[in-house]
Amino acid sequence: MKPLPTGLKGMTLLPPRIAVLVPCFNEEAAVGSVVADFRKALPSATVYVYDNNSRDRTAAVAREAGAVVRAERQQGKGHVVRRMFADIDADIYVLVDGDATYDAASAPRMVEMLVTEHLDMVVGLRVDQNKAAYRIGHRTGNLLLTRFLADVFGQTFKDILSGYRVFSRRFVKSFPILSGGFEIETELSVHALELALPVAEVETPYFARPEGSFSKLNTWRDGFRILGTMLKLYRSEKPLRFFSAIGIFLALISIGLAIPIFITYLEQGIVPRLPTAVLSTGLMIVAILSVSSGLVLDTVTRGRREMKLLAYLAQPPVGER
Secondary structure (H helix, E strand, O other): OOOOOOOOOOOOOOOEEEEEEEEEEOOEEEEHHHHHHHHOOOOOOOEEEEEEOOOOOHHHHHHOOEEEEEEEEOOHHHHHHHHHHHHHHOEEEEEEEOOOEHHHHHHHHHHHHHOOOOOOOOEEEEOOOOOOOOOOOOHHHHHHHHHHHEEEEOOOOOOOOOOOOEEEEEHHHOOOOOOOOOHHHHHHHHHHOOOOOOEEEEEEEEOOOOOOOOOOOOOHHHHHHHHHHHHHHHHHHHHHHHHHHHHHHHHHHHHHHHHHHHHHHHHOOOOOOOOHHHHHHHHHHHHHHHHHHHHHHHHHHHHHHHHHHHHHHOOOOOOOO
């Protein structure tokens, strides 16, 4: 039987099965050190590298470093994570990017916090070690998106876009991944907030990429994709608020168009602008339908949330395998 990571001995009858998940795309220059560092930090863990159509020697380097290497042909980090969560059976999952920017030495501390505090997700809160590690555009985008998430869901994380996370089995097996790209981190955060799962953040060093490794992120493109994902999640998770806002907006326009017509009718007894009257009536009908749709979808969303919660409760908590 493999030994427990440092600090976890005596906490469970059986040592938890730990899987380190590393999605990779053209990370030949960094993935070898990532695999080696996490094997050293978590000697009882199995490191899985999923190659996402890399055009370099990513898979070969990862295999030589001791990782279990598999492939996901559908391009995009979200697709890779979906495949990882579906394929790999473990008690604790460590998700980390393959670019060697995250601190492997922090992993035992994050795993221990997950177990001792009975959490479902621990997020690595990035503390950059040099200016090149965290570009100003990404920092600003992260801050804006974090504030947006707080406004929508009432609470949030300090670093919703961190790619360094530790999960319980309960979290992983109850999480229906819908996104296909880098917006996966946003979806992970929203899932935790939606079900009010116990989570925490831990400060971890964040380093610049090693020489020869290049970021696949595009600040504007991926930022808009992440914002679009948040709006979609808001629509699906808060449909009553979403469609009610649309309904109120349309109703106000309808009333604004109708007031002059109504005043003219009271004064002169005629309706001189019939097309405007028809438009006002149509907008009010659409507004009522929008609010009604929100009420119906709110009931559907509640049912979906209950199903996800049941899937979550069907899995044993960490340490009770």
